[in-house]
Amino acid sequence: MSDPDETQVRKVSRRGLLTAGGAAFAGAAGGIVLGRVTAPDGAVVAVEPTPRPQLSHVSPAGASAAQTIDFYGVHQAGVDTPEQTYATFLGLNLIRPSAQDADSVLRIVSDDAARLMAGRPSLGDTEPELAEIPARLSFTIGLGHPLFEKTGRVDRIPAYFPAIPAFSTDDLDDRWSSTDFYLQIASDDPLTLAHAQRMVVKALSTLTTVAWVQPGFRSPTPANEGGRASRNLMGQVDGTVNPLPGSPQFDTAVWTGAEPAWAAGGTVVIVRRIRMLLDEWDRMDVAAKEMVIGRRLDNGAPLGGDSEEDPVRLDVLDDSGLPVIPSSAHVRIAHAESDEEMILRRPYTYDAGFIDGVQDAGLIFAAYTADPRRSFIPMQQRLADKDAFNRWNTTIGSATYLIPPGCAEGDYIASGLFT
Amino acid sequence: MLPYLFIHSCENKEFVVRIRKSGLVAAVVGLLAIGLANPVHADPAPREGSECSMSGATRFAKGQTFICERDGSQLRWSEGIRRSNSPLEVEDAWVKVMDSGMTSAFATITNPTDEPIRIIAARSARFTPAMELHEVKMEDGAMQMQQKPGGFVVPAGETIILKPGGDHLMMMKIKQSITAGEEVPIRLITADGGRVKFDAMGRVFAGANESYDDLSDGMDQGGMDMDR
Numbered sequence: 001m002s003d004p005d006e007t008q009v010r011k012v013s014r015r016g017l018l019t020a021g022g023a024a025f026a027g028a029a030g031g032i033v034l035g036r037v038t039a040p041d042g043a044v045v046a047v048e049p050t051p052r053p054q055l056s057h058v059s060p061a062g063a064s065a066a067q068t069i070d071f072y073g074v075h076q077a078g079v080d081t082p083e084q085t086y087a088t089f090l091g092l093n094l095i096r097p098s099a100q101d102a103d104s105v106l107r108i109v110s111d112d113a114a115r116l117m118a119g120r121p122s123l124g125d126t127e128p129e130l131a132e133i134p135a136r137l138s139f140t141i142g143l144g145h146p147l148f149e150k151t152g153r154v155d156r157i158p159a160y161f162p163a164i165p166a167f168s169t170d171d172l173d174d175r176w177s178s179t180d181f182y183l184q185i186a187s188d189d190p191l192t193l194a195h196a197q198r199m200v201v202k203a204l205s206t207l208t209t210v211a212w213v214q215p216g217f218r219s220p221t222p223a224n225e226g227g228r229a230s231r232n233l234m235g236q237v238d239g240t241v242n243p244l245p246g247s248p249q250f251d252t253a254v255w256t257g258a259e260p261a262w263a264a265g266g267t268v269v270i271v272r273r274i275r276m277l278l279d280e281w282d283r284m285d286v287a288a289k290e291m292v293i294g295r296r297l298d299n300g301a302p303l304g305g306d307s308e309e310d311p312v313r314l315d316v317l318d319d320s321g322l323p324v325i326p327s328s329a330h331v332r333i334a335h336a337e338s339d340e341e342m343i344l345r346r347p348y349t350y351d352a353g354f355i356d357g358v359q360d361a362g363l364i365f366a367a368y369t370a371d372p373r374r375s376f377i378p379m380q381q382r383l384a385d386k387d388a389f390n391r392w393n394t395t396i397g398s399a400t401y402l403i404p405p406g407c408a409e410g411d412y413i414a415s416g417l418f419t
Numbered sequence: 420m421l422p423y424l425f426i427h428s429c430e431n432k433e434f435v436v437r438i439r440k441s442g443l444v445a446a447v448v449g450l451l452a453i454g455l456a457n458p459v460h461a462d463p464a465p466r467e468g469s470e471c472s473m474s475g476a477t478r479f480a481k482g483q484t485f486i487c488e489r490d491g492s493q494l495r496w497s498e499g500i501r502r503s504n505s506p507l508e509v510e511d512a513w514v515k516v517m518d519s520g521m522t523s524a525f526a527t528i529t530n531p532t533d534e535p536i537r538i539i540a541a542r543s544a545r546f547t548p549a550m551e552l553h554e555v556k557m558e559d560g561a562m563q564m565q566q567k568p569g570g571f572v573v574p575a576g577e578t579i580i581l582k583p584g585g586d587h588l589m590m591m592k593i594k595q596s597i598t599a600g601e602e603v604p605i606r607l608i609t610a611d612g613g614r615v616k617f618d619a620m621g622r623v624f625a626g627a628n629e630s631y632d633d634l635s636d637g638m639d640q641g642g643m644d645m646d647r
Binding site for chain 2: 103111126204
C-alpha cells in the first residue's frame with residue numbers, strides 16, 4: 001500500500017477494505033491515508049492515496065478497528081477486557097412479567113452480541129455496514145433483582161448477590177436504580193457502539209423498555225499497553241489498584257464461586273452514578289486535593305511514593321509524626337486488606353450537560369466483584385463513614401446486577417434459568 | 420378456489436404488489452378480500468394431479484413429499500418426491516415477528532456440492548399451512564413481489580442470501596403469532612426430495628412489508644421522498 005506504483009484504482013472486497021482501513025490508520029504517521037469510494041454499481045473501490053498532514057494523535061479506535069473480542073467463553077466479555085474508550089450502560093425492564101419473555105431477551109441479546117462483536121451484522125441488521133468495524137466491541141449482560149422477583153425465581157438468587165444498601169452519603173434518584181436487565185456495551189468506536197445499542201434495543205422492543213441509559217467515555221489509553229489508568233474529570237488517575245486480569249487475585253476478587261452452578265464464573269456488578277461537585281473541587285489547591293485522595297495528581301503516585309505502581313504505604317509517617325497518607329484520605333479508606341476484599345473498578349466518565357447552570361458530570365462507577373458482602377459493601381460503608389472525598393461527590397444512582405457466566409457457541413447467556 | 424389464493428398468485432397481474440419508484444405509491448387492489456379469507460379445508464391424502472387448496476402447501480405421505488402447485492387456474496399436488504437429507508447448509512435464519520396474517524423468513528443458504536441445487540418448497544407445519552418462495556422483481560419501474568418460478572437455485576459451491584427486498588420465504592396465514600426470540604422450525608425441500616431443517620429466530624423488523632395493509636399504511640405515512 002505504501003508503494004506508490006500500486007496506487008491505481010482497483011476493486012477490493014469489503015473484508016479487504018476493512019483490513020486496508022486499519023492498516024491506513026496504523027500507517028497514518030507515515031502521512032498516507034487511503035481513500036475509498038463506492039462505485040455506481042455499489043462496488044467498493046479503493047482510490048489513490050492522498051497525502052495528508054501527519055497526524056499527531058492516532059485514535060486507538062483506528063488501531064483496534066478490526067480487533068474483535070470473543071462473545072463465547074467461560075466468562076462474559078467486558079469485565080476482564082481492557083477498557084474500551086466508550087461504554088454505554090443500559091437498564092431494561094420487561095414489558096410483561098413473563099419468564100418466557102425473559103428467556104427470549106437472553107436469546108436475542110446473546111445472538112446479537114455474538115454477531116456484532118465478531119464484526120458481523122445482527123440478524124435483520126438495517127445498517128450492516130455499521131457492524132464492519134467492531135473496534136473491540138463487547139456486550140455484558142446482567143440480571144437484576146426485579147427480574148428474579150417478577151418471574152418467581154427469588155430462590156435462584158445466589159447469596160453473594162444481595163441488595164446493595166443505600167449509604168448515608170448517597171442521594172439516590174430512582175431513575176438510575178436496578179432494573180430487570182443490564183447491558184454494558186463498549187467499543188473503541190462510538191458509532192459502532194451506537195449502532196450495536198440501537199440494533200439490540202430495537203430487537204427487544206416488543207419485550208422490554210429502556211429504563212435508563214448512561215453513556216460514558218474515558219481516555220483512549222489501553223491498559224493492555226502498559227499505560228497508566230485513565231483519569232477522571234477531576235484529573236485523578238482512577239483505577240490503579242485493580243486486580244490483573246488472568247491472575248489468581250483477579251479470579252478470587254471477581255469471578256463467582258462454584259455454587260450455585262448456573263452462576264459459577266459470573267460476577268456481580270454495582271453501577272453507581274457519582275456526580276462530581278466540580279465547582280467546589282476547583283476551590284481547592286493541588287496539595288489539598290492530593291491530601292483528600294492520598295495520591296499525587298501529576299503521576300498518580302501514592303503520597304510518599306514515586307510512581308503510580310508503587311504500593312500504597314499507609315504506615316509511613318512524616319517528619320512531624322503524622323501519616324503521609326492522611327487518616328481520612330480516599331485511598332486509605334478504600335484500601336483492600338485481602339484479595340477477597342478487592343473490587344474491579346471499571347469506571348467511565350459521564351458529562352450530561354448542565355442542571356440550573358451547574359455542570360452534571362462525574363463517574364459511572366462500575367465495580368465488579370465476586371461477593372459484594374466481603375468487598376464492595378464494607379468498603380463503601382467505610383467510605384460513607386470517613387472518606388474526606390465525600391464532600392466533593394454525591395452518588396445519585398445505584399443499581400446492581402448478577403452477571404451470569406459466559407456460554408459456549410450455540411448456547412446463550414443464562415440458558416435454562418427461565419425455561 | 421379460495422379468494423385468499425389470488426392474493427399471492429403472482430401470475431395474476433391484477434394482484435401484484437407495485438411500488439412505484441417515483442412516489443412510493445402502491446397500487447393496492449382488492450384489499451378487503453384478504454381479511455375474509457376462507458378457512459383452509461383439510462385435503463384428502465395427496466395424489467399426483469389431485470386438487471389441493473393452498474399454493475405452497477406441502478404434505479408428507481408414504482415416504483414422499485407432495486407440493487401444492489399451480490397448474491393453470493387449478494392447484495394440484497405435484498408428483499411425490501422421495502425424501503432424503505439435503506447437503507444444503509443454512510445459517511443466519513430469521514423470521515419477521517407477526518401476530519397474524521403472513522410474514523417472511525430469511526436465511527443464508529450454502530450449497531457445498533459440485534451440482535446446483537434447486538429449492539422448490541418450504542414448510543413450517545406448526546406455524547403455517549403453506550409457504551411460498553418469493554422474489555422481488557423490478558418490472559417497468561415497479562417493484563413486484565411474486566412467487567419465484569422454479570424456486571431458488573443455489574449454484575454449486577455458492578451461497579444465496581434470502582433477505583428483505585430480495586428472495587424470501589413467505590409464510591402464509593400463520594396459525595399462531597411469531598414473537599421476538601421465538602425459534603421457528605423451517606424445512607426446505609429441494610427438487611430431488613432433499614430436506615434441510617433449521618430454526619429461524621423471531622425478529623422485530625419494520626421493513627419487509629408484503630401485506631397490502633402494511634404497504635398502504637406505509638405509503639400513507641411515507642414521508643421520505645426516495646427521488647431526492
